[in-house]
Amino acid sequence: MNIEFPYKIALSFPGDLEYIPSIRKFISEVLQVSNFSTKFAYRSEIIVDEISNNAVNYGCRDENASVNLECLIYEDHIEFDIRDQGGSKEHIDRLHSAIKAEPEDTISNKGLGIEIVRMLSESMDINIDDQNLTSVHIIRKREES
Amino acid sequence: MHQKDLAIEINDVPGSNGALIINFRGELSSLCISRISGTFDTIDYSTIKFVIADMSNVTLVSSAALGEFMGGRKRLVESGGDLVFASLQIDLRSKLNMMGANKIFRFYNDTRSAVNAFRWEYEKHHEHLHLSFPPFLKLVPPIRSLVSRVAKQKGYSNRDSFRIETIIDEVCNNAIEHGLEGANKSIDLKMTINPAQVEFTVTSVSDPEKMQALKAMIKSDEHDLSKLRSDEKRGRGLALIKMLSNELTVDCNESGTSVHVKKLREE
Numbered sequence: 249m250n251i252e253f254p255y256k257i258a259l260s261f262p263g264d265l266e267y268i269p270s271i272r273k274f275i276s277e278v279l280q281v282s283n284f285s286t287k288f289a290y291r292s293e294i295i296v297d298e299i300s301n302n303a304v305n306y307g308c309r310d311e312n313a314s315v316n317l318e319c320l321i322y323e324d325h326i327e328f329d330i331r332d333q334g335g336s337k338e339h340i341d342r343l344h345s346a347i348k349a350e351p352e353d354t355i356s357n358k359g360l361g362i363e364i365v366r367m368l369s370e371s372m373d374i375n376i377d378d379q380n381l382t383s384v385h386i387i388r389k390r391e392e393s
Numbered sequence: 394m395h396q397k398d399l400a401i402e403i404n405d406v407p408g409s410n411g412a413l414i415i416n417f418r419g420e421l422s423s424l425c426i427s428r429i430s431g432t433f434d435t436i437d438y439s440t441i442k443f444v445i446a447d448m449s450n451v452t453l454v455s456s457a458a459l460g461e462f463m464g465g466r467k468r469l470v471e472s473g474g475d476l477v478f479a480s481l482q483i484d485l486r487s488k489l490n491m492m493g494a495n496k497i498f499r500f501y502n503d504t505r506s507a508v509n510a511f512r513w514e515y516e517k518h519h520e521h522l523h524l525s526f527p528p529f530l531k532l533v534p535p536i537r538s539l540v541s542r543v544a545k546q547k548g549y550s551n552r553d554s555f556r557i558e559t560i561i562d563e564v565c566n567n568a569i570e571h572g573l574e575g576a577n578k579s580i581d582l583k584m585t586i587n588p589a590q591v592e593f594t595v596t597s598v599s600d601p602e603k604m605q606a607l608k609a610m611i612k613s614d615e616h617d618l619s620k621l622r623s624d625e626k627r628g629r630g631l632a633l634i635k636m637l638s639n640e641l642t643v644d645c646n647e648s649g650t651s652v653h654v655k656k657l658r659e660e
């Protein structure tokens with residue numbers, strides 16, 4: 249059966265940095281078999297790496313914490329939605345300010361990851377629900393090669 | 394002077410009895426080796442198996458101090474444990490690599506990863522990966538590679554990982570072939586891995602028109618490659634899975650098909 253757009257891939261993995269290289273490679277391969285260019289797949293891989301690292305480092309506090317990554321794949325764009333259990337107030341405030349800040353304000357050691365994601369995406373939003381569950385939503389448009 | 398700069402703090406790992414985190418702060422010069430060895434002397438080696446040296450606030454490790462860590466590690470290894478480094482600063486990690494310390498000690502990016510390694514190796518902690526995907530054959534190669542990479546990352550051999558990959562390929566291809574078509578339909582893959590075994594459950598919604606053929610295939614006693622005729626085209630996949638795995642169960646009913654496979658680690 250051939251690929252039909254749009255479609256969704258959902259992943260849940262342990263809050264452990266060890267899993268991230270396999271996850272980012274997986275997303276890259278999925279995009280390539282969906283006829284996105286190698287360059288697009290590689291840049292998307294970088295986004296997945298950054299947001300997954302943030303989710304594991306700042307959003308996984310319990311020993312059994314996991315990270316949920318959803319990837320919606322359209323013909324002309326992709327959307328990522330990453331959810332974690334939520335970090336400390338300090339980390340959430342920092343994430344908020346990094347996303348809201350002007351690009352030049354975030355180019356510091358700590359905000360560099362978010363800045364790379366912002367550069368590579370069309371839009372980036374953050375949602376924090378009543379139970380502190382944090383989700384980051386990213387849209388990235390297909391690039392002409 | 395340097396000794397005054399050094400701070401050492403021992404913390405338990407929440408929820409675990411067999412591990413400790415020792416936070417070092419400052420410069421670990423040759424002047425402070427007695428404090429390091431004194432810290433290792435306080436450890437109860439009958440209960441503690443794993444020590445994580447948190448080095449995030451350490452700026453220098455002298456060769457004499459490294460020797461003390463080797464002594465501490467030796468005592469742990471003798472009782473079946475280990476001492477690992479976590480959160481080393483980049484320049485310090487490079488220097489330790491140049492000293493060859495990476496051939497003796499394991500380095501982890503952060504204490505959380507080191508704690509996860511302890512839970513995995515000593516508490517035989519199960520880890521779960523859950524994937525949901527639409528029934529497109531083109532997605533199977535990335536899925537089999539994902540599972541294989543995870544198995545390798547968790548220490549499974551190339552041979553075990555390849556066998557796991559082959560099992561996943563067969564199960565997912567079957568789920569797509571016998572399931573309902575469409576981007577809005579999904580196949581669920583649940584993977585549970587621990588140091589001894591890996592288990593998979595693949596669940597899909599069966600196509601009613603293909604149910605009879607599927608049930609006939611499952612009921613067949615010929616899930617044995619040696620009994621299959623060379624011209625027989627059906628049933629090879631299940632026979633292969635059975636040969637490569639240690640347990641295979643297929644539950645097929647009107648709501649869906651669930652295939653459960655268990656594979657023990659061989660190497």
